[in-house]
Amino acid sequence: MNLPPFTLERWFARYEFEVDINLCASCAPATSTDDILSLAGEQAREDYLHLGLDYIPNPGTGELRRQVAGLYHDLDEEYIQVTTGASEAIFLLMNCLFSNGDNIIVQQPAYQSLYAVAGAAGVQIKAWPLQGEEKLYMDPDALKGLIDSRTRAVVVNNPHNPTGYIMSRQEMDRLVEVVEHCGLWLISDEVYRGIIYNPPDELPAAIDLTPRAICTGDMTKPYGLGGLRTGWLAVRDKQLLSACGAMRDYTTMCNAAPAEFLAVLALQHRRELLEKKLAVAKENLARLADFMNERPGLLSYIPPRGGFTVFPRYHQPVDSTTFCRGLVERKSVLLLPGAVFSRENHFRLGLGVEPAVFRRGLELFGDYLAESDYS
Ligand SMILES: Cc1ncc(COP(=O)(O)O)c(C=O)c1O
Incomplete structure (x- = not known):
């Protein structure tokens, strides 16, 4: 079997654990062992320790x-x-x-x-x-x-x-x-x-x-x-x-x-867990809508109907890997280049990030866009 490199996972392997802000993860914010055991009660905690x-x-x-x-x-x-x-x-x-x-x-x-x-x-x-x-x-x-x-x-x-x-x-x-x-x-x-x-x-x-x-x-x-x-x-x-x-x-x-x-x-x-994760994503989605609306000539997107990812388009003459690499190297904010999905001029953004971190990530991304001149 001759498997090609998994380009998305290789991008994450290179940057995910080094960056200040990962703004392109595709999952809900992390749940801890303690979060689960607290929901499940004392007996479950005991059972877990003796498993x-x-x-x-x-x-x-x-x-x-x-x-x-x-x-x-x-x-x-x-x-x-x-x-x-x-x-x-x-x-x-x-x-x-x-x-x-x-x-x-x-x-x-x-x-x-x-x-x-x-x-x-x-x-x-x-x-x-x-x-x-x-x-x-x-x-x-x-x-x-x-x-x-x-x-x-x-x-x-x-x-x-x-x-x-x-x-x-x-x-x-x-x-x-x-x-x-x-x-x-x-x-x-x-x-x-x-x-x-x-x-x-x-x-x-x-x-x-x-x-x-x-x-x-x-x-x-x-x-x-x-x-x-x-x-x-x-x-x-x-x-x-x-x-x-x-x-x-x-x-x-x-x-x-x-x-x-x-x-x-x-x-x-699962209902309690899902409710919290969904609330985070909705808050981030509202913040993202403002961010996009403030930059009509630079960015556009189709609002997602589900999942934790959004796939905006940018309108600068630069390939998506260079675009995202510039951001991670200058601002330590990680986006995923559209190239990993064979769609240039796009990037993936993740909604499953704590809202304060999401907001800060967007601010830094906004600075990057303002400072970059691709024209
Ligand atoms: C669409 C899709 N399927 C499957 C997976 C695999 O995820 P996991 O192995 O964590 O279940 C991913 C991970 O990003 C995904 O995006």
Whole structure:
């Protein structure tokens, strides 16, 4: 397998832990162990301290699988495979589902593993681009035009990183119709599920709409628990689950026991956690709107409908890597270049930052824009 460098993750590896302000993370502000144990109560704290640190089951503990299954409609825990982040879920799926010579259709722009893992296994990747200058949409006719006899799956990320776009119910229904009609898999990466700015935009999970869907999810994005490295895949297909579990024997075998223990508690208190994270993102979004409105000639953006990321456009004649590198080197504020999503003249901004830090990050970014002369 010849995997190309993961450009987004390499950018983070270079800067993330050195900068004063990371203004482009894609998750909620971090939750601490104490935050979770305080919500869960004294007995849970005691149990955590006395937890054995042995191996745990490859598919995940029964308790965690039940909690995850509860996020879907009428789904039994046996249809859940717990993984080391959604990253591992994607890796297992792409390797278990497809072979050399197949092709898959991937919504673009996309988080790189959603196409690169399959690409490295000899699968042809066909791009299904998000369209629209003022309002984003997916074109179902363009999708139909991409399907041929070797097509195996359509891959989407909903809510979407980096744009914050969410499919409408009508768009999702048409997509489900197409995958069912053509006998394809629908891989729906739903790590941002639940992070919605306008409740009517909330969509059912894809697995609740069609047995052809496979959903991925995680504790990282909605709850700020990336350090637990806990994610999952959900699919109503035992054969596929069993293949993924068998491949997992070679990747991570199982999660860390403390991670799954804390993940269970966090899911038991997910509404309280989500409410706080969403409030932070909304406050930052309002601040961002002011910032953008004050700079109409320099910046423009489509407000996100969900998730923790925004994908503004800048109107200077400079490539996005130079643009973002200048900011990090001069102001120690990190943005993510659009180039990592193959979209020049854009950058990704993250909303899951404490509001005081977000405000300061924008101030420094504003100074950078004022001081830079790209004309
Ligand atoms: C769309 C998307 N899917 C999956 C992941 C993987 O995250 P994790 O492995 O922490 O669950 C990310 C991380 O940024 C992402 O943005």
